[in-house]
Amino acid sequence: MEGIIFRRVIPSDNSCLFNAVGYVMDNNKNKAPELRQVIAATVASDPVKYNEAFLGKPNAEYCAWILDSEKWGGAIELSILADHYGREIAAYDIQTTRCDLYGQNRRFSERVMLIYDGLHYDALAMSPAEEAPEEFDQTIFAVRNDRTIGPAEGLALNLVKEQQRKRSYTDIANFTLRCGVCQIGVVGEKGAAEHAQATGHINFQEFR
Secondary structure, three states, rough: OOEEEEEEEEOOOOOOOHHHHHHHOOOOOOOOOHHHHHHHHHHOOOOOOOOHHHHHOHHHHHHHOOOOOOOOHHHHHHHHHHHHHHEEEEEEEOOOOEEEEEEEOOOEEEEEEEEOOOOEEEEEEOOOOOOOOOOHOOOOEOOOOOOOOHHHHHHHHHHHHHHHHOOOOOOOOOOOEEEEOOOOEEHOOOOHHHHHHHHHOOEEEEOO
């Protein structure tokens, strides 16, 4: 299929990673509860591999944590989901234009693509035309012998670079947030984490 690579927006509800994966894998933006269960079951089943040093918290604590719909996913979750689906997951970072490829060492024959802005994951899809509805999206791409997915890879990178030029990302080390509960301003992910720990407040909005 020839076409244009689009960023398909996933709702910002702390489960964007899971729902973005659900969309590119299963054409379903509401897979988060199910995929959180998959991750918790995988981690619980292998406490040696998924130990406290790897997870950053004890295995059982992590499993309870990832099932909480308020908690965000990242690299650990993407690598587990790549294995679960048997497909590579390419996650493009807008700020650096870097592509992190999960499942690469398993030599899977297909790949899906996500885009990340520092706080939020959206899905990348190929559409035949600008106004084409989402049901015409292609989200799964065959991996070629040279381990690329052909023209779609270049189109995806061009989109990511264009988003970077527009500064469509959040610099998580230096961005400013305001607590939605007490309206106090904090700087960066670290500041937000410290404020949340001190107050229990987890509702932050970015402001510039």
